């Protein structure tokens with residue numbers, strides 16, 4: 001210690017051991033009050049270092065009279081942090097917390113880490129459903145986070161007069177990089193960012209992409225035909241992922257990937273899974289992104305994905321527009337604000353213009369949103385068809401009538417969109433397995449103070465999550481058999497009452513609770529494209545093949561629920577293996 005510090009130290013009163021322990025405890029409490037009052041985030045680096053390092057160090061000095069230097073500092077820090085953390089926990093669990101009236105697990109109320117831990121297990125969709133079964137429609141799932149299962153409130157939460165995206169979307173951002181269309185929280189900025197997406201996924205644009213849907217669907221059928229010829233089983237879910245990824249590469253970048261032809265040699269699918277897992281965790285602890293993004297080993301998966309996307313953008317950018325792909329619209333190549341050629345080639349990674357950084361971020365959205373969700377839906381749908389043979393037969397009849405085998409491919413998009421059974425099968429799949437199952441989060445705008453949602457006052461600093469998965473499985477919205485694959489619920493007239501099987505439950509079909517593509521101004525921009533893709537692939541594969549579960553595994557799938565057990569959610573679903581045998585249709 002320098003003599004100055006020694007002088008200061010010796011001038012301090014010598015407190016009794018117990019009193020010297022109370023000093024860091026008191027500082028811990030004061031720090032909590034400062035945090036609560038001023039909402040200091042880890043991004044305020046100076047304040048964070050001061051409050052979380054300098055203050056506990058300074059408050060340890062009184063312990064130096066009684067313990068060795070090391071032990072005094074260790075005890076000081078321990079007492080300080082115990083006091084700070086328990087003050088936070090006590091307040092959060094207290095009746096004075098603004099969300100005190102909402103029920104939920106005790107640990108969820110006191111710490112955000114509970115939800116983070118649950119998220120890492122990949123079963124949050126199921127856990128959340130259990131919580132709502134236990135506690136009712138309004139559950140506190142985090143210290144400042146609610147989950148609502150109430151269809152009547154969806155327009156007020158997500159509609160045009162609703163709330164902007166919630167803080168979890170800060171966790172999906174890289175600090176100091178512009179937010180993409182999914183992560184942007186300000187409503188007017190979102191409306192701006194949405195414009196090129198609306199153009200790039202408009203009916204006119206989808207028409208431009210349709211030859212690619214056809215080409216890639218035919219290629220998928222050819223690949224699957226090889227298994228029919230050899231009589232070997234294969235993983236249908238893997239093929240759907242490869243198909244969707246190749247199609248997305250064509251649609252976004254005018255041609256980028258050949259996973260169906262060459263296999264996933266560079267581990268793209270694994271990389272996206274790692275990215276989604278890391279992102280799902282960070283979205284639970286959004287305040288931590290500023291710290292985490294400084295730890296190279298933690299962001300390895302994310303850095304890999306970022307580099308992958310940046311490379312795709314650079315390649316497409318240097319090549320220029322061959323066709324009007326989605327990139328064409330996202331990069332504003334249809335207007336004067338497009339990046340100039342010299343700008344494109346001279347920009348090194350890491351030091352790029354706002355426009356290029358934003359373009360890269362939006363391309364990340366396109367890659368994940370444009371492939372993963374459709375692949376998941378088609379795989380889930382085939383699983384339900386293979387385990388509901390009577391539905392499969394009805395769908396087959398409908399398709400055979402509309403597109404008789406031997407009479408050309410089933411690629412009339414308008415006709416496909418009018419097929420009642422096909423649409424009922426897709427709707428029912430998306431009802432039971434919505435690819436974005438749990439986290440449509442919204443929160444009061446900054447500076448608004450609070451937002452009234454029906455009889456609920458949502459204070460600023462708290463948020464509301466809507467879960468399509470949980471909503472879609474409520475008996476009060478979908479009855480009978482809310483948890484069963486029953487396509488007829490989509491084929492009844494809304495007022496009719498039915499008594500299928502032996503159940504006498506009333507028929508309820510409340511589509512205001514059906515939101516697989518979200519709701520309001522930030523709903524899915526790619527809905528029409530996704531549906532066109534799903535319908536064509538399904539129609540083509542059913543026209544050409546008999547696809548069934550491998551017989552030896554049927555029991556595992558049907559009795560032991562293997563398929564659903566292996567579905568994990570990390571913001572979006574990740575699927576297991578769907579092992580099938582494929583035969584050419586007689």
Ligand code: HEM
Pocket residue numbers: 181182194197201365366369370371373374377434435436439440441515516517518521522523524525526527529530
């Ligand atoms: C079955 C397929 C799909 C489903 C179920 C689905 C579902 C969703 C959902 C629930 C959201 C809202 C997320 C939120 O509010 O946090 C969303 C957003 C979005 N989706 Fe999709 N999606 C699908 C396919 C696609 C496709 C093929 C694209 C094309 C690139 C796409 C592009 C987008 C975009 C750009 C957004 C962000 C919209 C915004 O924030 O304004 N989606 N999607």
